[in-house]
Amino acid sequence: MKFAIIGLGRMGRRHVQVALNLGFEVVGVYDLFQGAIDETLKEFPALAGKVFSSAEELLEHSGAQLLTVSTTAPSHAEFVCKAAETGFRYILCEKPLAVSLVEADAMVAACAKHGVQLAVNHQMQFMEQYTKIREMIGSGKFGPLRSITVHASNFGLAMNAVHYFEMFRYVTGESLASVQCWVDNEKVPNPRGPQYSDYSGQLRGLSASGVRFNLEAGGDLGHGIQVIYGCRNGQIIVDELAGSVRTIRRKTEFSELPTTRYGMPAEEAIFSIAPADVLEPTASVWRAMLAGENFPDGNIGRHALSVLVAAYVSGETNAAFTPVDDSLPKQKTFSWA
Incomplete structure (x- = not known):
């Protein structure tokens, strides 16, 4: 299957390695920063011809069915929603899912509307x-x-x-x-x-x-x-x-x-037991999603995000008891990476 990725920082390069380990054909990579692209090509020189000039170009023209979004959190919602609209079938997004609950809801809704499987990398x-x-x-x-x-x-x-x-x-x-x-x-x-x-x-x-x-x-x-x-x-x-x-x-x-x-x-x-690792558990998320088995989907990522929002609300109100429910501020945006 054809794979593309947006975001080539340290974790992004691990996602590239996971894709190669799984036998995916990497057809598109992009990062906003040239330094991250350079590091990726140093590690994976065969991808030299797979670099796109923008995220939008990659989403519209890579021809991939699989996408990893490994950018910082403020752009997760934009890229996931656009990917759902442009024909990707499976999307793995890094955590936290979004920088607000309203964005997380939009991501889950867009993927549901277009029949796209959305996973969050909670492994x-x-x-x-x-x-x-x-x-x-x-x-x-x-x-x-x-x-x-x-x-x-x-x-x-x-x-x-x-x-x-x-x-x-x-x-x-x-x-x-x-x-x-x-x-x-x-x-x-x-x-x-x-x-x-x-x-x-x-x-x-x-x-x-x-x-x-x-x-x-x-x-x-x-x-x-x-x-x-x-x-x-x-x-x-x-x-x-x-x-x-x-x-x-x-x-x-x-x-x-x-x-x-x-x-x-x-x-x-x-x-x-096996010490904490990134590559194999991430590969397992992909295997489960592609096989239609149980995997950490958008709703699971949304719940983890809602607990995080509740923690911030509590921490900024003198440790007030804070329910994890619909009373949380959905529109509030946080400065998470």
């Missing part, structure tokens, strides 16, 4: 650090999952925390229904330019059934991502960057005792 359902954990929780050996705590670093709410909003949905089977967010006084500088900004800070969220989500991503933290899955009878602790897992749970004969008996004899295990 959690294809990453062992989440699939394995969901399988372990589903076994019942740890008891019901009651909380997820992400102790991260200064990785930005829009840049990275948005992935964990989708992780929560995938692992728990529930969406976050409300959030409170405490943002740091200074926003996170973005290497893509001073026009982009993001918050660091802390967030607490709840699902409708009361499963808790806690995020620590303070601006004064500079290394690591640890995730603790708290179940009634044990914990699963994952070092996502190192690819290591430690589990501890009550022995079966003590599983029905009250939670106040938190020091009962336990079984422990330590094992490894």
